[in-house]
Amino acid sequence: MIYRALRSVLPCILLTLCIGFCYSFSLFVVPISECLGCSIEMVRFTFCLNIFFLGMGAATFGPLVERHIKMAALLSSILLFVGLAFGGLACSIGSIWMMYIGVGVVCGISEGIGYLTPNKNMILWFPNSRFKGILTAISIFTFGLGSALCAKLFGILFPMLGIEKTFYALAVGYGFPMILSTILINKPRYALIKLKKQVKSTFSYFDCIKDGFFQKCWLFMFINISMGLILIGCCASILGSLCFSSSEIILLMMLCGIFNGVGRLVFPTIGDFLKNRNKIWLCTAIFELILMCPIIFAYYSGSFAIVAGICIVLIHAGYGSAFACLPSILSGHYGKDTLSQRHGFCLTSWGLASLMAFLCSAFVLTMFNGYLPMMILVTCGYVLNIIISHSILNHKS
Numbered sequence: 311m312i313y314r315a316l317r318s319v320l321p322c323i324l325l326t327l328c329i330g331f332c333y334s335f336s337l338f339v340v341p342i343s344e345c346l347g348c349s350i351e352m353v354r355f356t357f358c359l360n361i362f363f364l365g366m367g368a369a370t371f372g373p374l375v376e377r378h379i380k381m382a383a384l385l386s387s388i389l390l391f392v393g394l395a396f397g398g399l400a401c402s403i404g405s406i407w408m409m410y411i412g413v414g415v416v417c418g419i420s421e422g423i424g425y426l427t428p429n430k431n432m433i434l435w436f437p438n439s440r441f442k443g444i445l446t447a448i449s450i451f452t453f454g455l456g457s458a459l460c461a462k463l464f465g466i467l468f469p470m471l472g473i474e475k476t477f478y479a480l481a482v483g484y485g486f487p488m489i490l491s492t493i494l495i496n497k498p499r500y501a502l503i504k505l506k507k508q509v510k511s512t513f514s515y516f517d518c519i520k521d522g523f524f525q526k527c528w529l530f531m532f533i534n535i536s537m538g539l540i541l542i543g544c545c546a547s548i549l550g551s552l553c554f555s556s557s558e559i560i561l562l563m564m565l566c567g568i569f570n571g572v573g574r575l576v577f578p579t580i581g582d583f584l585k586n587r588n589k590i591w592l593c594t595a596i597f598e599l600i601l602m603c604p605i606i607f608a609y610y611s612g613s614f615a616i617v618a619g620i621c622i623v624l625i626h627a628g629y630g631s632a633f634a635c636l637p638s639i640l641s642g643h644y645g646k647d648t649l650s651q652r653h654g655f656c657l658t659s660w661g662l663a664s665l666m667a668f669l670c671s672a673f674v675l676t677m678f679n680g681y682l683p684m685m686i687l688v689t690c691g692y693v694l695n696i697i698i699s700h701s702i703l704n705h706k707s
Contacts (some may be wrong), residue, residue, distance in 0.1 A: 318435040321491035322428030323452045325383060328484040329390060329421040330456015332360050333570065334563060335413075336546040337464050341473040342409065345401045351672060352406055357543055358668035359414030360421070365661025367422025372654030375426045383495050386424035387488035391481050393417030398477030413477075422657070424488075425453065427495070429637055430650045434497055447578035447634040454570030454630045461564040513648035518655055523643055526702045530591060530695055531632060532659035532666075537598075537691040538629035539667035540684060541622065542566075548622065548681055552608070552615040562619055566626045573627025574634035581635055587642055590635050592699040598628040599692040606689065609682040 335357045343353045375382045396412020432448060463483070467476040518524045541548070545566060549559045581590035601621045608618030636656060641649050674684045 318428075318432050318495075319448060321383070321495035322432060322448065324487040324491035325386065325424050325428050325495075326453040327456045327459055328488050329386070329424040330453040330567070330571075331460035331480065331484070332357070332364070332417065332421055333454070333457035333542055333567060334460040334464065335360070336543060337461060337560065337563060338473070339546070341468065342401065345473050346404055346406050346409070348406050353409070354543060355668060356409050356414045358664045359410055360418040361539060361664030361667075362661040363415050363418025364422040364425065365657045365659065365664070367419035368426050368654040368657040368660070369422075370654075371419075371423045372426060372651040375423070375430050375650040375654070376648075379427055379431055379497055380492060380495055382423050382427045383488075383492040386420045386427065387485065387492055389416050389420035390424070390488060391485045393420060394477050394481035394484065398474050398481065401474035401477065422654075425657070426650055426654055428491075429653065431495055431497065433637070433641065433649060444575075444579050444582055447575045451571045451574035451630070451634060453633075454567055454572075454574050454626070457567030457570055458564045459567070461560060461567055465560050513651045515655060518652065523702070523705050524652070524656070526698055526705065527636070527639065528656055528659050530698045530702060531636065531656060532663050533691050533695050533698070534595075534598075534629065534632045535660050535663035536666045536670070537688045537695075538626075539664055540671050540688055541625065542629075543667060544671055544681070544684070545622065549619060551681055552618055554615070554619060562623060565623045569623050570626040570630035573630040576627070577631030578634045578638060581638065586703060587635075588639055588699075588703050588705075591632065591639070592696065592703055594628050594631050594635070595692055595695040595699050598625055599689065599696065601625045601628070602685065602689040602692060606682070606685045609685055 336354075339350055339353045339357075342356075343350050346353070371382060371385075374385075393412045393416035396408055396416060400406070400408035400412055460480070463480065464476065467479050471479060545563060546559050549562055554562065577590055577594060580593070581587045584590060601624055604614065604621045605618045605625075608614045637649060637653055640652050640656065644652055670687060671684060674687060675681075677683075
C-alpha cells in the first residue's frame with residue numbers, strides 16, 4: 311500500500327500543486343500591467359491563452375499520457391519551468407508578447423499535460439476500486455489547492471522581490487517537486503504488460519463527436535468552465551469592487567483556491583455513494599445557482615459584501631467539482647482503457663471556454679461598465695447547466 315501511494319498519490323500531489331498556480335493569476339495582473347506599461351485587459355489575455363492551451367494541450371497529448379506517462383510528467387515539468395522563466399524575462403525586457411508565449415502558451419501546455427498525467431496514473435494503480443470518484447478527485451483536487459499555495463507564495467515573494475524575480479523564484483521553486491514527481495510516477499506492472507500487448511487503440515475522435523453522451527458532457531463542461539473563468543479571471547477586481555482591502559483580497563483568493571480543491575474532493579466522494587453517479591453534476595449546477603443569488607443581491611443593494619465574498623469563495627467548490635467528477639463519469643460510461651484520450655478531448659471545452667469567458671467579460675464590462683450584468687450572465691449559464699445535467703442523468707445509451 312505504501313509503495314502504491316509513492317507511485318500514485320505522492321507524485322500526483324507534487325505535480326498538480328505546481329500547475330495549479332494559473333488560477334491565482336488575477337493577483338499578477340496589476341503588477342504585470344504596471345511593469346510592462348500595458349492595459350489590464352492585455353495582461354488578462356495571458357490567462358485566457360493559458361487556459362486555452364491547457365485544454366488544447368490536454369487533448370493533443372492524451373495519447374502520450376496513455377503510452378509514456380513518465381515522459382509526459384517530464385515534459386510538463388520542463389515546460390512549466392521554461393514558461394515561468396519566460397514570464398520573468400518578459401517583465402525584465404518589457405514585452406507583453408513574451409508574457410503571452412511563456413505564461414500563456416508554454417505554461418498552458420505544461421498544465422494540460424500535467425493535469426491528465428496523475429489522473430490516469432491513479433486509475434491504473436487502483437483499477438478495481440468502486441470509489442472512482444474519490445480516486446480521481448485525489449488526483450486533481452490539489453490542482454485547486456495549487457491556487458491557494460501560489461497566492462500565499464505571491465504574498466511573500468512579491469513584496470520582497472518584485473514581479474520579475476517572483477516569476478524566477480516560482481520557476482525554481484516549482485521545478486524541484488515536479489522533477490521529483492517525474493522520478494516517482496510510474497504505471498503498475500500489469501498496465502505495462504497490457505500496453506506491450508496492445509496493438510490498436512479503439513478510440514476515435516470522430517466517434518466521440520457523434521456520441522450524444524459525450525456531446526452533453528462537453529457542453530456541460532464548456533458552460534461550467536466559461537462561467538467559472540469569468541469569475542476567476544476577474545476575481546481580484548470583483549472583490550475590490552466590493553470594497554475589500556488588498557490583504558483581504560489575498561486571503562479570499564487563498565480561500566478560493568482551497569475551496570476549489572475541497573470541491574474537487576467532496577463532490578466526487580458524494581457521487582460515489584449515489585445510485586447514479588451522473589446525478590452529482592445536477593447537484594453541482596443547483597449549488598452554483600443558489601450561491602449566485604446572494605452575490606447578485608449584494609451588488610444590487612450595495613450591502614452584504616461579506617456574504618457575497620463568502621459565496622464567491624464557495625462557488626469555486628462547485629467549479630472545481632465538475633472537473634473532478636468528469637473522469638469517473640467518462641470511465642463509468644466508456645471504461646478506463648481510453649480514458650486519457652476521451653478526458654483530454656473533453657477538455658477542449660476548457661480551452662474554448664477560456665476564449666468565451668474572456669470575450670464575454672470584456673464585452674460586458676465595456677458595454678455596461680460594471681460587474682452586476684456579468685453576475686446575471688453567469689447565473690443564466692448555471693440555469694442552462696441544470697437543464698443539460700438533467701439530460702445527462704436521463705441519457706439512454
